[in-house]
Amino acid sequence: MINAKVELRCGEVVFFEGDAPTTAFLIESGSVEISTTQADEVVVLGRLGPGDLLGEMAVIDASPRTATATAIADSVLVAIDQATIHERVENADPVVRALIRGQLKRYRTALAALRGEDADVDGAADATLAAEAAEGGGIDKIRLETQLKQALAERQLEVRFQPIEAIDARRVAGYEALIRWNHPERGAVSPAEFIKLAEETSLIVPVGRYVLEEVCATLAALGAADTECPYIAVNVSARQTEDDDFLEELVRIAGERRVPVGAVRLEITESLTLDVARVHRLITRCHARGVKVALDDFGTGYSNLGHLHKLRFDTVKLDQGFVRQMLSDARSHAIVRAIVTMVAALGAELVAEGVETEAQMAGLQHLGVRYGQGYLFGRPMAREELVASHA
Ligand code: C2E
Ligand code: CA
Ligand code: CA
Numbered sequence: 001m002i003n004a005k006v007e008l009r010c011g012e013v014v015f016f017e018g019d020a021p022t023t024a025f026l027i028e029s030g031s032v033e034i035s036t037t038q039a040d041e042v043v044v045l046g047r048l049g050p051g052d053l054l055g056e057m058a059v060i061d062a063s064p065r066t067a068t069a070t071a072i073a074d075s076v077l078v079a080i081d082q083a084t085i086h087e088r089v090e091n092a093d094p095v096v097r098a099l100i101r102g103q104l105k106r107y108r109t110a111l112a113a114l115r116g117e118d119a120d121v122d123g124a125a126d127a128t129l130a131a132e133a134a135e136g137g138g139i140d141k142i143r144l145e146t147q148l149k150q151a152l153a154e155r156q157l158e159v160r161f162q163p164i165e166a167i168d169a170r171r172v173a174g175y176e177a178l179i180r181w182n183h184p185e186r187g188a189v190s191p192a193e194f195i196k197l198a199e200e201t202s203l204i205v206p207v208g209r210y211v212l213e214e215v216c217a218t219l220a221a222l223g224a225a226d227t228e229c230p231y232i233a234v235n236v237s238a239r240q241t242e243d244d245d246f247l248e249e250l251v252r253i254a255g256e257r258r259v260p261v262g263a264v265r266l267e268i269t270e271s272l273t274l275d276v277a278r279v280h281r282l283i284t285r286c287h288a289r290g291v292k293v294a295l296d297d298f299g300t301g302y303s304n305l306g307h308l309h310k311l312r313f314d315t316v317k318l319d320q321g322f323v324r325q326m327l328s329d330a331r332s333h334a335i336v337r338a339i340v341t342m343v344a345a346l347g348a349e350l351v352a353e354g355v356e357t358e359a360q361m362a363g364l365q366h367l368g369v370r371y372g373q374g375y376l377f378g379r380p381m382a383r384e385e386l387v388a389s390h391a
Contacts, residue, residue: 014069021058030075159214160380174231216257233265262290320354
């Protein structure tokens, strides 16, 4: 029974206090009174009208109805079944889920206190909340999010720079900026963990700005006005590509540091949610400013040849998975060979990621790959170390 209509005459009861919850209701028309019986006396808790939800609390935490609902006018309700509500709650963002359950628990406690009952009666909501916390869902995320905000304010975030090598010349062509969070209790938190969290909230905007500031400051320290200066590539998340001000912000920050904006490059990872039209606009605007854009992690996840066709990336970064396998697996080797040809035909540069051994480098060089990044060439390093290496 999904979204069935229920018609009630004035005086008819929707549900009784103590009933098992099977459905929530949306009031389309009419009016419903919520009441409870205390010491044999009926106490009216409130009246609901069109647009109001009714009986959803008991459905969410699967506890008996705590009040009786009676139509006080001819009314039409839309019944929303338990499974539909549970599905919505379970699919919600874990933080939102934790917030709903937290509110519900507080409401139940207040209601119990009002009745002079023990506040601990609410076993069902408690159990779900405990389960939520144990699974490290919402609560943990809220904690981490608050700490990330603080980390940003206290500059606990650090940007490191990993060289991108021109393989034939054995010299550094550029660097990739990689963010680190030096967490006081957890130690170094991987960007893979907190960038996703930052993306789910608006925190990615100040985090992204922080990275741009660090990158431009580093380019200034390197003397980026010099044409021989290496570039620095910045990771841009899908959420940031939706921000029309992102590029203007980069132009402004580069201007403040007096570095040519073209010394900064952008890396965009493919994802299911990538809005091709938006990224296309961003790339066009970047090109007008002389900023090059790379397609990151090519060959994994959602690799889509349509994207390569529609979007004029200047660089394609071959995911490290291929580099790891290409010497032991003929099929991987064949795929890398095909990607090299395709990327060259599109007039883009190819950077192989995750190069760890001389043998991998030789294999890539043999296939005509000109740029590599990985521990063989250097690990991500602090700004001081980077600047010293160019002194
Ligand atoms: P990514 O863009 O693919 O960055 C490359 C990752 O591979 C980095 O991990 C780097 O440390 C690691 N790596 C480099 N060389 C090697 C190697 O030879 N072997 C192996 N096994 N790994 C290597 P990291 O720093 O943990 O970053 C993880 C991801 O977090 C990045 O993947 C990127 O998607 C994201 N990220 C990092 N910094 C930022 C940032 O400032 N903004 C955004 N939006 N995302 C970021
Ligand atoms: Ca990257
Ligand atoms: Ca990558």
